[in-house]
Amino acid sequence: MKYKLLGRSGLKVSELCLGTMGFGTDNGWGADKDTSFAIMEEFANAGGNFFDTANVYQKGTSERLIGDFISQQDRDFFVLATKYTLKDNQTNPNASGNNRKNMMRSVEESLKRLKTDFIDVLYLHIWDDITPIDEVLRGLDDLIRHGKVNYAAISDTPAWVVSKGNTLAELMGWSQFIALQVEYSLIQRTPERELIPMAKHYGMTVTPWAPLGGGALTGKYLRGEQGRVKAESNRRNENAEKITRTVMSIADELGVTAGNVALQWxxxxxxxxxxxxxxxxxxxxxxxxxxxDIALTDAQMQQLDEASNIPLGFPGDFFKEDAVKLNSFGGFYDRVEKRK
Structure with missing residues (x-):
């Protein structure tokens, strides 16, 4: 694999990130230790250095397995990303949420499980709609100044909150979010309305979770295979099937898997x-x-875009209206189009 810079930083990460939510079997599913180690070894041998985990994945076992593996390797080769927010202690009312107390406690516990002195990328896992964003940013910046975390990132949070946070961080001289993790795939394109344009504006790298729609885009449900995704979900409905058939058709043209096409898109x-x-x-x-190792043609990209197209809503669709409807803006729309 080649390496890319993560957001507006000099941090070099592999062009695919290894998701480790399934490392461990504490939740009744997942990979055992030997299988998890084999997966990490295969990823590293392919040049992969970017691991994604969280304090709550498999009740902490995901972090523990990564820690066991990394302790036998060159720690500095790997970029470890973990998260804090979700509840991982049943007796402590502050063992969840975005607050500073939970942040500091969670990071200390993650460092122990990961068997490392520092976390490369720490994500806020999900916005709690309670904690002030300045409390979050100051806490993350303190962790970075103390050397326990190298970079701050954010996941599953409204675009306006992230925007406010990065603007405040820039004003105050605090560390800004360099990556944004959201659900994004051919069957979940709603981040294109606000989150992805915001990420582009701030120079953030988007790290999509469920990029294969929980496996739906591999075509496994069309083949009659079972999975953890409920049949009535938006990953297993008529629209998802239509999109998946388009993906599979292009995969047949290229002689690759449907998953390869969905990821490359x-x-x-x-x-x-x-x-x-x-x-x-x-x-x-x-x-x-x-x-x-694959590339999609412009025609194939257009075919996939059209099959999975969603309404952007207001103001996205309003901005895309033809120039005739926007004459009252005195040619503003035409000038913008020419600059693009």
């Missing part, structure tokens, strides 16, 4: 994007790794 969307590819079997990872 987002890598060619014109913004900094590093998909998080999860795996609980080594064969799954090997197939995903082949993505970096």
């Amino acid at each position: 987002m890598r060619q969307k014109g913004f900094s994007c590093i998909p998080i590819v999860g795996a609980t079997k080594i064969d799954q990872l090997k197939e995903n790794l082949k993505t970096v």
Whole structure:
């Protein structure tokens, strides 16, 4: 794999990120230790250095397995990203949320499980709609100044909150968010309304989770295979099937898997994007790794875009209206189009 810069930083990460939510079996599913180690070894041998985990994945076992593996390797080769926010202690009322107390406690626990002195990228896992954003940013900046964290990032948070945070951080001289993690795929394109344009504006790298729609875009449900995704979800409905059939058709043209096509589509969307590819079997990872060797034509990209198109809503669709409807703006729309 080649390496890319993560957001507006000099941090070099592999062009695919290894998702480790399935490392461990504490939640009744996932990969055991030997399989998890084999997956990490395969990823590293392919040049992969970017691992994504969280304090709550498999009740902490994901971090522990990564720590066991990394302790036998060159720690500085790897870029470890973990998260804090979600509840991981049933007796402490402050063992969840975005507050500073939980942040500091969670980081100390993650460092122990990961068997490391520092976390490369710390994500706020999900916005709690309670904690002031300045409390979050000051806490993250303190962790960075103390050397326990190298970079700050954010996940599953409204665009306006992230925008406010990065603007405040720039004003105050605090560390800014360099990456944004959201659900994004051919069957979940709603981040294109606000989140992805915001990320482009701030120079943030988008690290999509569920880039294969929980496996739906591999075509496994069309083949009758079972999975953890409920049949009535937006990943298993008529629209998802239509999109998946388009993906499979293009995959047949290229002689690759449907998963490769779905992953490459987002890598060619014109913004900094590093998909998080999860795996609980080594064969799954090997197939995903082949993505970096393919390219989609403009016609194939257009075909996928049209099959998965969503309304942008206001003001996105309003901005796309033809010039005739915007004459009252005195040619403003035409001038913008020419600059693009």
